[in-house]
Amino acid sequence: MVSLSSSAYQLLFCLLVLVFTPFPSHSADPDPLQDICVADLNATFSVNGYPCKPISQSFPGLNTLGISMARADLSVGGLVPPHTHPRASETVVVINGEVLVGLVTTDNVYYSKVLTAGQMFAIPRGLVHFQLNVGQEKALILVAFNSQLPGITLVPTSLFGTTPSIPNQVLTKAFQVGDDVINEIKSKFGA
Numbered sequence: 644m645v646s647l648s649s650s651a652y653q654l655l656f657c658l659l660v661l662v663f664t665p666f667p668s669h670s671a672d673p674d675p676l677q678d679i680c681v682a683d684l685n686a687t688f689s690v691n692g693y694p695c696k697p698i699s700q701s702f703p704g705l706n707t708l709g710i711s712m713a714r715a716d717l718s719v720g721g722l723v724p725p726h727t728h729p730r731a732s733e734t735v736v737v738i739n740g741e742v743l744v745g746l747v748t749t750d751n752v753y754y755s756k757v758l759t760a761g762q763m764f765a766i767p768r769g770l771v772h773f774q775l776n777v778g779q780e781k782a783l784i785l786v787a788f789n790s791q792l793p794g795i796t797l798v799p800t801s802l803f804g805t806t807p808s809i810p811n812q813v814l815t816k817a818f819q820v821g822d823d824v825i826n827e828i829k830s831k832f833g834a
Contacts (some may be wrong), residue, residue, distance in 0.1 A: 721776045
């Protein structure tokens with residue numbers, strides 16, 4: 644019979660811990676496997692996004708490049724409501740107009756700035772933020788994300804427009820208001 648010393652047991656234990664400890668994952672999108680991938684939006688969406696169209700079919704797009712962009716036209720007083728992007732940081736560039744951009748940190752500190760044409764604002768991944776046109780004309784903003792699929796969680800809809808509905812008891816305690824206030828808000832979201 645073979646006898647192991649305590650140092651051999653310690654070494655074996657350390658090796659087992661290393662083998663069964665998951666390596667840290669990187670939160671960025673994976674590197675693309677091909678140069679150009681135009682998304683086939685009519686195909687079935689999978690975990691990795693949309694499959695690629697044949698290259699000859701369309702102008703190259705951003706699919707699989709780990710980035711995405713959006714354009715938002717805001718009427719006077721128009722609002723992109725408070726929301727988060729669970730998988731991406733965001734940059735906002737104002738092309739035209741005056742836009743109040745605000746975010747709330749995880750320490751509940753509110754930061755904001757009124758941006759005008761040519762100015763930019765960065766929003767770290769997962770933070771609640773919004774954009775509001777505070778100017779006297781239509782505003783145009785371009786938004787870029789460091790993910791091909793940043794995801795979006797609209798805060799008001801997530802709280803008051805879910806199916807099934809979040810129990811009033813949870814919302815009345817969270818907001819320290821009565822059922823009548825919660826029911827009034829829910830009615831505006833069709834809940």
